[in-house]
Amino acid sequence: MPGHNQVEDIQDTEESALRGFFRQYRTHLTAIATLAVFCMVGFAIMQLTNEVRYDDVVQALADTKLSSILLALFFTALSFLALVFYDANAIDYIGKKLPFPQVALTAFSAYAVGNTAGFGALSGGAIRYRAYSRLGLSPEEIGRVIAFVTIAFGLGLAGVGAIALLAIADEIAPLINVSSLLLRLIGGSVVAVLAGMMVLGSGGRALRIGRVSIRLPDSATWSRQFLVAAFDIAASATVLYVLLPQTAISWPVFLAVYAIAVGLGVLSHVPAGLGVFETVIIASLGSAVNIDAVLGSLVLYRLIYHVVPLLLAVLAVSATELRRFADHPVASGVRRIGIRLMPQLLSTFTLLLGVMLIFSSVTPTPDSNLAFLSDYVPLPIVEGAHFLSSLFGLALVVAARGLGQRLDGAWWVCILSAAAALAMSLLKAIALVEACFLGFLIFGLFVSRRLFRRHASLLNQTLTASWLMAIAVVCVGAIVILLFVYRDVEYSNELWWQFEFAGEAPRGLRAVLGITIISSAIAIFSLLRPATTRPEPASDDALLRAVEIVGKQRYADANLVRMGDKSIMFSEKGDAFIMYGRQGRSWIALFDPIGERSALPELVWRFVEAARAAGCRAVFYQISPALLSHCADAGLRAFKLGELAVSDLRTFEMKGGKWANLRQTASRAQRDGLEFEVIPPENVGSVMDDLAAVSNAWLQDHNAKEKGFSLGAFETDYIASQPVGILKREGQIVAFANILVTDAKDEGTIDLMRFSPDAPKGSMDFLFVQIMEYLRNEGFAHFNLGMAPLSGMSKRETAPVWDRIGSTVFEHGERFYNFKGLRAFKSKFHPQWHPRYLAVSGGGNPMIALMDATLLIGGGLKGVVRK
Known part of the structure; x- marks a missing residue:
């Protein structure tokens, strides 16, 4: 018999497995629960x-x-x-x-x-x-x-x-068969709570619940909004x-x-x-x-x-979008917003019309319309138009999601389906209102044609659980309407084979069967399609292509692609790329896409879709504000990650009172016998053994292991690919940093910075100053000092929860990471601070995405624990 502790361990294991199951499939379970609620509601309506x-x-x-x-x-x-x-x-x-x-x-x-x-x-x-x-x-x-x-x-x-x-x-x-006293108690309780919140918020005071502080709106805002x-x-x-x-x-x-x-x-x-x-x-x-x-x-x-x-x-x-209105002052301002809104508006309108076509296929045609059709249109055409109309409606429902993603294929499917459905609506029932709506959709699609230029296959778009649930709700709704409309018609097998102008119930049955079979096939295809393979590190040829692109653009951090530990996704023209890795269920892209700016929107979309097709979430790590609008178009939500420190080398001089401390540090380093030198890439191999000795000593002294992904590791090919700044003391290398640069000479930065345990105090500051002076003399405009995580997060009570958590960790998280110390070090060089963000697809949890990024950088949980 198992002991008491063993039983508890088994129970804990089962509970943990159950929690993991719900966490992994919570979206699908929520969709199933929603569908179940709708089915119960449909049954209730039938009874009522x-x-x-x-x-x-x-x-x-x-x-x-x-x-x-x-x-x-x-x-x-x-x-x-x-x-x-x-x-x-x-x-x-x-x-x-x-x-x-x-x-x-x-x-x-x-x-x-x-x-x-x-x-x-x-x-x-x-x-x-x-x-x-x-x-x-x-x-x-x-x-x-x-x-x-x-x-x-x-x-x-x-x-x-x-x-x-x-x-x-x-x-x-x-x-509603409820006691009036109970209703008054409920209403009074709600009013009391709302009144209490209004009183507490008077003057914009903060309401503290445990460790969470929320600034409530002031009384004027409360009153106005109510x-x-x-x-x-x-x-x-x-x-x-x-x-x-x-x-x-x-x-x-x-x-x-x-x-x-x-x-x-x-x-x-x-x-x-x-x-x-x-x-x-x-x-x-x-x-x-x-x-x-x-x-x-x-x-x-x-x-x-x-x-x-x-x-x-x-x-x-x-x-x-019409040219004759484009020059109007108000229209020109609204037009910029309209470009962002039109795909979503048309997507929703297309979904609505698809549902309308499906529901109309299970409702009778007015007798007068049928009598008119019988004089001019053969019965087989009416029957066929009625059945096909419902299928075109389903096509619009499925393609609506592609419109929201700006797919050209979805645009064509919607145009052709709407045009065909418009003809069918006239042939099946002379449905003029239906035809007008479809004509309006066609007009909207033609006017906004230029917004749908993403070349992607509609068949390769995996439908999410929410969309599958929506399609299922539409099918169940059609069945409920069919049962309601023809509740007095006694069912028999012969109904399926009745073809006559007055036979409305058989037409509705056949339409429901058609949309149910095809929607089920779409769902099965979407759920059972093979997942894409795990991303593999880039090939040597892909690395050479990526390095060539890096050399032509301005961002020095892009040189991290040289590590070869990341996968690469190129644009269609091969003039831009995304470097990314996978951790858990996250595909994590590092930085903004690298290369031609015109290729960025499509690369973002492709990356998001590829991650979704693999059953994963898309994550963009350390992206700039310039990419946020493209991420928003692809349905990603952004969260502030920290701030990037960038110094302007064009105005960099070690003069003035604010540089006094660094001048003293540099003078002391020179008195200690430190000498600075930059080794060009072609000569780095000659000092590689000395650099390796310094690196190993640094890792051992800090009880650390090499990182990856957003940080470089000491690998000979990587170190030898760029210049290396070194500090010597009595002819021996005691510190070094590899310098990342591009041919554009806009920005330079450093990645690895390693010191011998016996390097003099202040060597880090001295090395930074010397590298900045070297880059300035070489004609570089900026020096990237790297990001300070969680820096610059809003501390106001009105800030989002993410910012409040981040600012709290920044202030009190020294036990885990020296957040404040890192920002203080970078602040010595008087940089400008630029926000950097984490963008997560769909309703993804940013904390899970950030944890996956941390594990990817640290090389797994052990690497994170060991620093």
């Missing part, structure tokens, strides 16, 4: 609408007054106007000033996409990141904007719902309220029900809360309003509040 018939819903739609539709459009405009001020308040809160037209377009587009595609914080956040990075906001500032609007909406929704519960609990309680949120939620609720038939339910009661429905839709993680929102509304109002009327109003609400703003956003950006 058991007595409702499709014809009744159509009639309710037809009975909707034009005045109600116009009012709904008016309140939609008011709601989106309020949504624009979410972003305006957020930008004001972080202390920035941006042109209002660009902010308005960005906010409007973000909410149009977020409301339609769902996952507003992610989909809308991606829109904001692309646009605001172009307007000059840093990743930290954009993160604060996204956090502000997300929290503001959540708190506003909670506040409006709580106040409504307090005011009309007696009226709401019978609708009014905006309340106005937005009230206006959006009124959109649906005016579409409902006359009812005994008062507007305040409906506002509370609406707030609850929206909140549950957001929490469900189902795209756009589809089905969840409808279920809550139907369950709450079903006893007071005819359910068929409620369903008709919900369909109109989705069209007016979700589809119309997306149409307007696409139209606004398309207008700026």
Whole structure:
């Protein structure tokens, strides 16, 4: 029998394995759970609408007054106007000033996409990141904007719902079968919490929870934002309220029900809360309003509040692409943002139209339209058009993701599918509204053709778990609609083989079967396709090509490719490359891509896609602000990593009071007998043994091992490839540093710096000064002193969590790494500090990505522990 400790060890092992399983497959498990929720919601809707018939819903739609539709459009405009001020308040809160037209377009587009595609914080956040990075906001500032609007909406929704519960609990309680006292207790608790936060935040005070300090908005900001949120939620609720038939339910009661429905839709993680929102509304109002009327109003609400703003956003950006508007002062400013937003807007609109085509394939055609078609179009053509229309809809759903990635192949698939679907819509049902939407999509695609020039195969794009889940939700939704529409039709096998103009149910069955089979095949192909092989170190030929590119550009750090320990991905023309390595499930690119700047956007995309195809996350390590916009376009999120110290050699002179300490150090080093010399690459071999002795002594004295990836190691070929600066004492080499340079002579830097244990004190400072003077005399413009990790992180309470953690580690992490000492050393040379970032694909965890980068540099966990 195993002992007690053995049993505990077995349990710990099982728990650890289980945690590892959930951590590895959490995205897939979340997608499966979301699909399960949607299936349950679909079943609930079928039960709640058991007595409702499709014809009744159509009639309710037809009975909707034009005045109600116009009012709904008016309140939609008011709601989106309020949504624009979410972003305006957020930008004001972080202390920035941006042109209002660009902010308005960005906010409007973000909410149009977020409301339609769902996952507003992610989909809308991606829109904001692309646009605001172009307007000059840093990743930290954009993160604060996204956090502000997300929290503001959540708190506003909670506040409006709580106040409504307090005011009309007696009226709401019978609708949802809950005690009015319980509703008042819930509403009062929420109001008390919100009021407490407002009081605590008066004057911009910080709220400390444990070690975390959060600066709450001041009372004025709280009040202003709550009014905006309340106005937005009230206006959006009124959109649906005016579409409902006359009812005994008062507007305040409906506002509370609406707030609850929206909140549950957001929490469900189902795209756009589809089905969840409808279920809550139907369950709450079903006893007071005819359910068929409620369903008709919900369909109109989705069209007016979700589809119309997306149409307007696409139209606004398309207008700026037309030449005759390009010179307008406002349009020219908006146009720069539109270039960033258009692919995502068209992607969402394409997804929406694909879903529309699929759903329309399981709904009946009006009898008058069928009667007209029967006189002019043969039955086989109608049957074929109906079936193919659903497949073209599925093609649009799948290709929508490629549009977001600017693939030319996706553009062609969407153009051809939309054109074919437009013809099919007329042949199957004379669906003029459907045809107009498809025509509008074709117009938008043609206007923005120049934005889709990425030559990549659409078939090679691996669909993520979220996209597969979205496709599954669409298929389940089509099945639910089919069962609802034809609930009175008794199923029989003969239905599959019935072909007649009046046979609507058989056409719907065949369409659902077609999209289910093909979508299942797409999912299986995406999930079971062979993963790409593990990246291999570059070949000798690839290294020679990369070194040739390095010599022509300005960044000296690019010489680290000479180590040969990294894989290399070249651009299509071979004029630029990315050097990268793999650790765990991270593909980590070092620095910005090297080479021609025009090749950088495509290289970023290719790297992200290759990592995703291998089932890994893409990570860019130590990148400059210049690359952030390209990373944003590829869907990466950036986090500040530290600051790079760069000294201007053109103004470098050891004169003046600020250089006094270094002058004294240099004078003392010379008195100690230190002599500086630069060994050219062709002569380094003659002193290699002496350099190796110094290096080995340094490693032994520091109990360290060689690093890699972002740092060089002492390898003879690498050391001999560039000049080496040495310090001699009595003819013996006591210190050295290899100098990395390029033919452009813009920047020089050093990599390895090694000292003998008996080197005089101050040798490091003296070696730095001598190398800087050497580079200045050789005509170099800048000296790169390297990055100070976690330096320059924001300490303000409004800073993102990542920055606050980084600044805390920087201040108190000397036990693990001398962060402050490293910055202090570099500061001696009075450099300019430039931010450097870590960019992670998708919703990847930056801490995991940073840990993988650390392990890759240190050569694994043992290397990190041993320094």
